[in-house]
Each structure stands twice: as structure tokens, then as C-alpha cells.
Amino acid sequence: MTFRRTRCKHCKQKLEPGQRLLHPGCIDEFAVEEAARIERKKAKEALAAAKVERAEMKRRKEKSLTLSQRKARAQVQVNAYVRLRDADLPCISCGRFHQGQWHAGHYRSRGAASNLALDPRNIHKQCQPCNTHLHGNAIAYRAGLIERYGVEYVEALESDNDSRHLTAEEVDAIRDEYRAKTKELKGRP
Structure with missing residues (x-):
């Protein structure tokens, strides 16, 4: 059993017998409001569709990234973490503080020891002149590592020649791990 509408769909006043949905005077206003409502609904659906498309x-862009592109993205996160981790420490090579640019310098270069490229034990805060102009300032870097961590630490780094072939998932996990650690050091949730 269906119930017959007894109130106007627009003004909500009682309908007279024989009137179906609207009072005759409400038809124009209702049509304008209904068109605006339909337009808002279409706009909302278009926004939702655009969000799904984005x-x-x-997802497709992430899936199409090569391993080297993923490693580069992970390296950015690891370097940001190292710069924050060592923020209150001086340059590992020259031992000075300055107002210039700080890099995340690798003790063993990424080309010579790609297995240590994403390992924060091999990366420390280094001033731009030491890292760029002095090509890492390796002798002073080694002395700084020995002073800060000891000879065993440096020898362990120097003897670590294991070949590690990371998968795309492992590289993404490293990136996510250091992104979270960076946020934690910054004090953000």
C-alpha cells in the first residue's frame, strides 16, 4: 500500500485534493532549486571521480618507477634523517659549525659501496665544502669517525663488502621507515 503525498514538496504546506506534488505557485521556485541541487550533485560526483582518477x-606512477628511481627517493629520506640526527653535531670531517649548507656525506662512496648507500652508519652530517670541494674529505672523515665511534666501528664499515641486492619493496620500506623517523625527530605525528 502506498501513501499519497499530502504536503507540497517545496513549501511543505498541505496539498488540496487533486494536487499531486506541488502547489501551482511553487512549481517555478521548485524547478530552480531542483536544478541547483542536481548541479551540486553532479559537481560532487565529478570531484569524487577526479579523486579516484588521481x-x-x-598508483600507476608508483608501480612504473624503476629500482634506481626508488633508490633515489629512499636516499632523499635517509639523508634528511641523517641531517636531523646529527643536527647538533659538527661536520664529521673538519669538526666545525658554520652557517652554510649541510650535506649527508657518505664515508664509503655510493659508487664504491652501493650496499652501504642507504645505511645511516655510513652517512653523517658533513659541511658542503668538505663534501663537494674536498670530495668527501675522506682522511679527515675517517679520523672523525674514529674519534666519535672508535676504530672497530670504522673497520666494520671498511670491511663490509657484502653484495646486497634490494628489491623494490625493500627500498620502499626503507624510504617509509626513514620518512617516519624523520617526522619523529621533527616532532610531528
């Missing part, structure tokens, strides 16, 4: 594009 998420799909992002």
Missing part, C-alpha cells in the same frame, strides 16, 4: 594515476 589515486589511480598515483
